Amino acid sequence: MLVRSGDPFRELGLLSSRLDSLFRGEDGDAGEATANWAPTMDVIEKDDSILLRAELPGMNEEDVEITVENRYLTIQGEKKFEHEEGEGN
Numbered sequence: 001m002l003v004r005s006g007d008p009f010r011e012l013g014l015l016s017s018r019l020d021s022l023f024r025g026e027d028g029d030a031g032e033a034t035a036n037w038a039p040t041m042d043v044i045e046k047d048d049s050i051l052l053r054a055e056l057p058g059m060n061e062e063d064v065e066i067t068v069e070n071r072y073l074t075i076q077g078e079k080k081f082e083h084e085e086g087e088g089n
């Protein structure tokens with residue numbers, strides 16, 4: 001049996017606040033949740049190169065753009081979800 005002490009409405013308010021901050025950036029813009037996501041990666045340093053393996057489930061190679069600019073590596077892409085409309089809710 002799980003027994004909790006405290007005000008359940010306070011905890012609900014904390015949850016609501018955390019969810020709000022997840023979907024709001026520092027300046028109040030939406031999208032922080034996806035902007036700060038990073039894939040799981042393995043980095044292997046060799047004598048003359050660096051190998052990165054990124055886990056990008058559900059994405060094809062043509063959906064991913066890799067750039068290096070001013071010593072910053074950027075991996076970006078968009079995962080597209082297929083949506084089938086059916087009858088009902």
